[in-house]
Amino acid sequence: MDRLDAFLKRLDADAALIHRPENIRYLSGYAGEGCLFVSRDMRVILTDFRYVEQAGRQAPDWRVARTTSERKGPEIARELAAEAGARSMRVETDYLTHDDFLALSEALTGVELRPMAGIPEALRQIKDAEEISCIREASRIASQAFINILPRLHAGMTEIDAKIELEFEMLRLGSEGPAFDTIAAAGVNGSLPHAVPSKHVIAEGELLTLDFGATYRGYLSDITRTVAFGGVSPELRAIYDTVHDAQQLALEAIGPGKRCCDVDRVARDYIDARYPGAFGHSLGHGVGLFIHEQPRVSANDATVLMPGHVVTVEPGVYIPGVGGCRIEDTVIMTSDGFVNAMHAPKHLIEL
Numbered sequence: 134m135d136r137l138d139a140f141l142k143r144l145d146a147d148a149a150l151i152h153r154p155e156n157i158r159y160l161s162g163y164a165g166e167g168c169l170f171v172s173r174d175m176r177v178i179l180t181d182f183r184y185v186e187q188a189g190r191q192a193p194d195w196r197v198a199r200t201t202s203e204r205k206g207p208e209i210a211r212e213l214a215a216e217a218g219a220r221s222m223r224v225e226t227d228y229l230t231h232d233d234f235l236a237l238s239e240a241l242t243g244v245e246l247r248p249m250a251g252i253p254e255a256l257r258q259i260k261d262a263e264e265i266s267c268i269r270e271a272s273r274i275a276s277q278a279f280i281n282i283l284p285r286l287h288a289g290m291t292e293i294d295a296k297i298e299l300e301f302e303m304l305r306l307g308s309e310g311p312a313f314d315t316i317a318a319a320g321v322n323g324s325l326p327h328a329v330p331s332k333h334v335i336a337e338g339e340l341l342t343l344d345f346g347a348t349y350r351g352y353l354s355d356i357t358r359t360v361a362f363g364g365v366s367p368e369l370r371a372i373y374d375t376v377h378d379a380q381q382l383a384l385e386a387i388g389p390g391k392r393c394c395d396v397d398r399v400a401r402d403y404i405d406a407r408y409p410g411a412f413g414h415s416l417g418h419g420v421g422l423f424i425h426e427q428p429r430v431s432a433n434d435a436t437v438l439m440p441g442h443v444v445t446v447e448p449g450v451y452i453p454g455v456g457g458c459r460i461e462d463t464v465i466m467t468s469d470g471f472v473n474a475m476h477a478p479k480h481l482i483e484l
């Protein structure tokens with residue numbers, strides 16, 4: 134209810150239609166398909182037969198309007214807009230397909246349709262206590278899964294094997310599913326920041342980067358750990374140490390009142406002095422119901438971090454033909470610092 138109140142305060146329109154699943158869940162608690170109609174006095178879930186009961190259970194304070202093939206969403210939206218006396222309505226033009234938007238425009242003649250302009254996303258940046266407890270649980274599951282599979286990781290297994298171990302373990306520990314497509318990249322594949330796990334057989338002397346996350350009550354976590362198989366070369370060890378130190382420096386720099394771009398620069402300057410150009414992505418991103426949300430911990434995001442912001446800190450070094458390394462934690466800003474939600478070890482583990 135607090136979230137919905139805050140949303141209506143910023144709406145600056147008579148009503149809104151919300152289609153993005155994360156925003157539907159955030160504002161109503163409902164996690165099925167369909168959309169929301171919201172006005173000052175009305176809150177309605179529009180969905181089809183398959184989800185009517187679920188909507189009633191997950192969002193008992195909301196009216197449910199059942200869509201059918203004869204009476205589709207846009208037509209019901211028109212009736213609801215008339216009932217609410219709405220002359221202006223915000224819709225997620227950055228999410229709807231062109232066809233969806235045309236259908237709404239045709240149905241809602243006389244109602245001015247305005248872009249949502251990221252209002253729910255802006256609210257979602259600052260997590261409340263309930264959201265933080267879900268992210269902490271998703272983080273605990275991911276960290277523990279990493280610790281639990283370490284004895285099962287060995288040279289001779291494939292990247293896909295490693296991914297299966299991780300995802301199985303997270304499910305066993307209570308994850309609702311992977312937070313995103315798990316990354317497992319060994320050897321020279323490690324220089325691809327978003328490598329797709331392959332049948333590459335992990336060999337002694339290689340680094341393996343695992344980037345993964347769990348889901349708990351819809352909330353996600355995001356962690357990366359890089360491990361070594363057998364003794365790695367001084368070159369790979371130096372890469373690992375550089376990333377490890379850069380991440381530590383960034384964690385020392387982060388906190389409430391700090392600007393995202395300044396935290397990014399701490400890690401970037403450190404890596405660029407040693408491996409120029411090898412850290413080509415931003416330092417981190419917000420995490421919540423969606424894996425990449427605002428704010429971005431990047432050179433061009435001047436957001437001042439505040440209590441309730443949840444962001445990743447994930448520097449990396451990627452050298453084509455040699456390999457790569459990334460270390461990532463999900464951290465939660467508090468009034469006097471931050472909580473690192475990840476308890477998995479970060480020293481170089483040699484298996």
Ligand code: ZN
Nearest residue numbers: 344345355356
């Ligand atoms: Zn990640």
Ligand code: ZN
Nearest residue numbers: 355445447461
């Ligand atoms: Zn990440």
